[in-house]
Amino acid sequence: MKKILVVLTAGVLLVGSIFAFGPATANRGYRYGVTTQSQAQAQTQVQTQLQTQQVTATRLYRNLPADATLSATQEFKGTIKEVSWDVQNGFVLKIQVGNDVYDVHAGPIFRAVSLKAGQSIEISGRLVTTSTSKYIVAEKVVIDGKEVNVDDVIPERRNRQAAQKTSQRMPNRGPRI
Structure with a gap:
C-alpha cells in the first residue's frame, strides 16, 4: 500500500511539473498575453499618447454644443482678419483661410x-x-x-492666480497668547 501511494504521488508530481514547466510554456506569452519588453514599451507609449489626447480633448472640447461635430486635427494657414474683445463673447479672433473666414476659439493666447x-x-x-x-x-x-x-496657456493663468492668493495671505505672526 505504501509503495502504491509513493508511486501515485510521484506520478502526480511528474505530470504537474510537465504542465507547469514543460514544453507547453514556450508559447505561453503569445497565448496568455505575456509580452516582451519592447512590446510593453510600445504599449506604454501608445497609452501615454492616448491619455494626453484625452486630457487635451477634455480641456479644449468639453463645452461644445450638443449638435457639434469635430473634424480630425488640421493645419489652417491664413491671415488675421479681426481681433477684438466683446463683453458677451470675450476674446474674438477671426482668420481668413482662402475664401473662408473662421472664428477661432483659442483661449487667452493674446x-x-x-x-x-x-x-x-x-x-x-x-x-x-x-x-x-x-x-x-x-x-x-x-x-x-x-x-x-493653447493647452499650456490656461495652467499658467491658474498658477499665477494661486501665487497671487498665496502672497495676499496675512503673514504668520506666531502663536496668540
Whole structure:
C-alpha cells in the first residue's frame, strides 16, 4: 500500500511539473498575453499618447454644443482678419483661410503673443461644425515664428492666480497668547 501511494504521488508530481514547466510554456506569452519588453514599451507609449489626447480633448472640447461635430486635427494657414474683445463673447479672433473666414476659439493666447489684423497665422486645431456655424478650436498657434500651445496657456493663468492668493495671505505672526 505504501509503495502504491509513493508511486501515485510521484506520478502526480511528474505530470504537474510537465504542465507547469514543460514544453507547453514556450508559447505561453503569445497565448496568455505575456509580452516582451519592447512590446510593453510600445504599449506604454501608445497609452501615454492616448491619455494626453484625452486630457487635451477634455480641456479644449468639453463645452461644445450638443449638435457639434469635430473634424480630425488640421493645419489652417491664413491671415488675421479681426481681433477684438466683446463683453458677451470675450476674446474674438477671426482668420481668413482662402475664401473662408473662421472664428477661432483659442483661449487667452493674446496673453502669450501680440495679435494684429493682417498678420499671418498658422493654427493646428479642429474644425467644429454645428447647425448654425463653423469655427476652429485651436490646439497650437504659430505667429511670427512663436509657437503657443493653447493647452499650456490656461495652467499658467491658474498658477499665477494661486501665487497671487498665496502672497495676499496675512503673514504668520506666531502663536496668540
